[in-house]
Amino acid sequence: METKAKQDYRSEISAKTTPEESFDKITRVQEWWSKSFEGNSKKANDVFTVRFPSGDMYKIRIAEIEPNKRIVWDVIDAYQGWVKDTAEWRGTKIAWEIKKDNDRVSIDMTHVGLVPEIECFSRCRRGWDYLIHESLSKFISEGKGLPV
Numbered sequence: 001m002e003t004k005a006k007q008d009y010r011s012e013i014s015a016k017t018t019p020e021e022s023f024d025k026i027t028r029v030q031e032w033w034s035k036s037f038e039g040n041s042k043k044a045n046d047v048f049t050v051r052f053p054s055g056d057m058y059k060i061r062i063a064e065i066e067p068n069k070r071i072v073w074d075v076i077d078a079y080q081g082w083v084k085d086t087a088e089w090r091g092t093k094i095a096w097e098i099k100k101d102n103d104r105v106s107i108d109m110t111h112v113g114l115v116p117e118i119e120c121f122s123r124c125r126r127g128w129d130y131l132i133h134e135s136l137s138k139f140i141s142e143g144k145g146l147p148v
Helices: 019-027 121-142
Strands: 009-015 036-039 047-051 057-066 070-079 093-101 104-112
Touching: 009 121, 019 070, 019 093, 019 104, 019 121, 104 121
Parallel strands: none
Antiparallel strands: 009 104, 036 047, 047 057, 057 070, 070 093, 093 104
């Protein structure tokens, strides 16, 4: 009997930078994800909340941190008013892996639990694609992100 592998959202970017710089930029959430930011996002057990003009809200706790290599965020609360299960992100994890590759750094983000079976998947995938490939990438390479 075959089982279908879970297809968590995943995205990867690379930039001519250092692991230290990449790590620092990922933790500066308000400069690439959401202009409406409260809390702290730098060390283990920090909690922060991002809000969007649509009314969407995500409250995140930093579950793991390995400086310049790995960050894991736990989504501890969420609200998306445009889906039936308004808290479907609650209990998901967002994992960041940072790896040096010659003169570049690759950043691999996996949103564990953001899978095609949940209602927000296609819209959330488009949001993450923009945030990672446009905003975070620009913030890392040019010093100015495009937070929503």
